[in-house]
Amino acid sequence: MAENPQPARYRPRTDILSLGAPFYDAVAAAQFPAHTLRFRNDRAAGQIGIVPASRTPAQAGVQSLAEPSAAIETLDPRLRGNTLPLSDAQWIDHFGRFVPLPGSLSEPLALRYHGHQFQSYNPDIGDGRGFLFAQATDTHDRLLDLGTKGSGQTPYSRFGDGRLTLKGGVREVLATEMLEALNVPTSRSFSLIETGEELVRGDEPSPTRSAVLVRLNHSHVRIGTFQRLAYERDAEAMHRLVDYVLTRLYHRTPGSEPAIELFDEAVGRIATLAARFMAAGFVHGVLNTDNINLTGESFDYGPWRFAPTWDAGFTAAYFDHHGLYAYGRQPDAMHWNAMQLAVALRTVVDAPPLIAVLETFPERYARAAAEAILWRLGVRPRGADEDRALADAVTTALATSAMPIDAFYHHAFGGWLPEGEEWAAFEEVRARLSDYHPRTDRSHPYWSDANPCSMLIDEVEAIWARIAEADDWSLFDAKVAAIRRMGAALT
Numbered sequence: 205m206a207e208n209p210q211p212a213r214y215r216p217r218t219d220i221l222s223l224g225a226p227f228y229d230a231v232a233a234a235q236f237p238a239h240t241l242r243f244r245n246d247r248a249a250g251q252i253g254i255v256p257a258s259r260t261p262a263q264a265g266v267q268s269l270a271e272p273s274a275a276i277e278t279l280d281p282r283l284r285g286n287t288l289p290l291s292d293a294q295w296i297d298h299f300g301r302f303v304p305l306p307g308s309l310s311e312p313l314a315l316r317y318h319g320h321q322f323q324s325y326n327p328d329i330g331d332g333r334g335f336l337f338a339q340a341t342d343t344h345d346r347l348l349d350l351g352t353k354g355s356g357q358t359p360y361s362r363f364g365d366g367r368l369t370l371k372g373g374v375r376e377v378l379a380t381e382m383l384e385a386l387n388v389p390t391s392r393s394f395s396l397i398e399t400g401e402e403l404v405r406g407d408e409p410s411p412t413r414s415a416v417l418v419r420l421n422h423s424h425v426r427i428g429t430f431q432r433l434a435y436e437r438d439a440e441a442m443h444r445l446v447d448y449v450l451t452r453l454y455h456r457t458p459g460s461e462p463a464i465e466l467f468d469e470a471v472g473r474i475a476t477l478a479a480r481f482m483a484a485g486f487v488h489g490v491l492n493t494d495n496i497n498l499t500g501e502s503f504d505y506g507p508w509r510f511a512p513t514w515d516a517g518f519t520a521a522y523f524d525h526h527g528l529y530a531y532g533r534q535p536d537a538m539h540w541n542a543m544q545l546a547v548a549l550r551t552v553v554d555a556p557p558l559i560a561v562l563e564t565f566p567e568r569y570a571r572a573a574a575e576a577i578l579w580r581l582g583v584r585p586r587g588a589d590e591d592r593a594l595a596d597a598v599t600t601a602l603a604t605s606a607m608p609i610d611a612f613y614h615h616a617f618g619g620w621l622p623e624g625e626e627w628a629a630f631e632e633v634r635a636r637l638s639d640y641h642p643r644t645d646r647s648h649p650y651w652s653d654a655n656p657c658s659m660l661i662d663e664v665e666a667i668w669a670r671i672a673e674a675d676d677w678s679l680f681d682a683k684v685a686a687i688r689r690m691g692a693a694l695t
Contacts, residue, residue: 211254212252214340220309220339222452233312233352236399240399245420248420252348252420302355308338314334315424318494319492323528328360329360329494330360331358333353333366348420349420352418353419354373367401368414371412373393375668376417377417377680378680383502385690386483387580389501391419391504393418395417396415398414401414407522423449423499425449427493428493429445430549442549449498472568474496474541479572485514486508488520488529506521510658512660517532518530574591578591580613581613590639598633605629614655618642621633648693650689667680
C-alpha cells in the first residue's frame with residue numbers, strides 16, 4: 205500500500221457504543237513497569253489523521269512508569285490543522301498507558317463473543333488479553349477500530365495473564381506488513397511497545413520479554429459475536445448487530461431482508477480472504493470463528509507461517525495435530541466458518557435463503573482465487589474462463605514441482621517466465637501467459653533483485669534471535685523496509 209501523500213483529518217468515532225452494554229465490558233488497561241517504543245506505524249496512522257510531532261531526545265526512547273505527558277492536555281485536533289500530532293512520548297501515553305484519544309472512547313471495551321475453536325464450540329471466551337481502545341474515520345470515510353493485544357486481564361482472561369510476548373508482537377508486525385504488501389486484507393500493526401515484564405510461556409524459552417500491540421482493523425465484530433447472540437437467543441440484539449454491520453461497516457441501507465444482505469456480503473469477503481491466503485502462500489494457523497471478522501480482514505496472528513512451496517499439508521500450528529487448518533484446507537475451513545455465521549443468523553431469518561447464499565461460496569472462492577493469482581502475476585484479466593484456466597495451471601504447476609512460491613511469482617511478474625529445466629512444469633502456464641498483458645512494467649529496482657522478498661520461518665527466527673540476544677533491531681527494521689519496497693513494486 206502506498207503511503208498517503210496527505211494525511212487524513214483526525215475524525216474520532218464511538219460507533220460501537222450504539223450497540224449497547226450487552227456487547228462489551230468496560231475494562232482498565234494493565235499498569236506496565238516500562239514503556240519502550242519499538243514500532244510506530246506512521247503510514248497507517250496518517251490514514252486516521254495521526255501525524256508525527258516534532259521530536260526531542262527527551263520525548264523519544266524508554267519511558268518509566270510515570271504520569272502521562274502533560275502535553276496530552278493540549279492535543280485538541282481543532283487547534284492543529286485537523287490532524288492529531290503525537291510525539292513519541294505522547295504516542296506512548298495513548299498506546300502504552302491507554303490515555304483516551306481525544307473525542308473517541310472514554311474507556312477501553314472488552315468485546316463479548318463466543319466461537320468454534322478447532323470446530324469445538326466454546327461459550328467461555330471473549331477479549332481475554334485485549335480490548336477496543338478507540339475508533340476513527342479513515343481516508344475513505346470508513347470506520348476503523350484500534351484494538352489491543354497484551355493490554356491486561358479482562359473478565360474473559362480465564363487463567364491467562366492477559367499479556368503478549370515481545371516475540372509474539374514482532375511476529376505480528378512482520379505478518380501484517382507482509383500480507384498488506386501481498387494484497388491480503390489484513391489488520392495492520394499500528395504500535396508495538398515493550399513493557400518491561402518477564403513472562404513465562406510453555407511454547408518458547410522463558411522468562412521472555414513482554415509487549416503491548418495496537419492493531420488497526422475496519423472492525424472487530426466476529427462470526428463469534430453473532431454466535432454468542434444465537435447461543436443466548438437474543439433476537440433483539442441480533443437485529444441491532446445486523447444493522448450495525450450493514451450500515452456502519454458495509455455502508456449499505458438495509459432492505460427487506462437485512463440478515464440475508466449481510467450474509468451475502470460476508471460470504472463474498474470471507475471467500476476473498478481465503479483466496480488471497482492461498483495466492484500469498486500464507487497459513488494463518490488458527491482459523492477459528494472468533495478469528496474471522498465481518499469485514500473479511502485477517503487478524504490475530506499466532507502460529508502463522510508462509511509455505512515455502514505449494515504443499516497442501518503444510519501446517520503452521522504445532523498443536524494442529526490433524527491439520528485442520530493446513531495450507532490446502534484453508535478454503536474449506538473458511539467455508540465451514542461461513543456456515544456457522546448462517547447458523548447464527550437463523551435466530552432472525554429462515555434457513556432457505558441463507559443456504560442459497562452459502563452455496564455460492566465455492567464459485568466466489570474460485571473467482572477470487574483467479575483474481576488473486578493474476579494480481580500476483582502482475583497481469584490484466586482477460587475473461588472469467590481464461591483467467592480461471594490460467595490460475596488452475598499455476599496451481600497445478602506449483603503443486604507438482606519443487607518451485608518456491610515466492611520465486612515463481614518474482615520471476616513471472618508481468619507475464620514472463622525464464623527458460624530452463626527447472627521451469628519444465630510451467631509450460632502450460634507459459635503458453636497461457638502469452639496472451640496476457642502486464643498491468644505495470646518491471647521498471648522498479650525490486651524486479652532486478654536475484655531473489656524475492658520472502659518471510660519464511662528461518663528468517664523470522666533469525667530476526668527474533670538478534671533482538672533476544674543483543675537487543676539489535678536492525679534486521680527487523682531492514683525487513684519492514686524491504687517488505688514495503690516490495691509492496692511498492694507490486695502496486
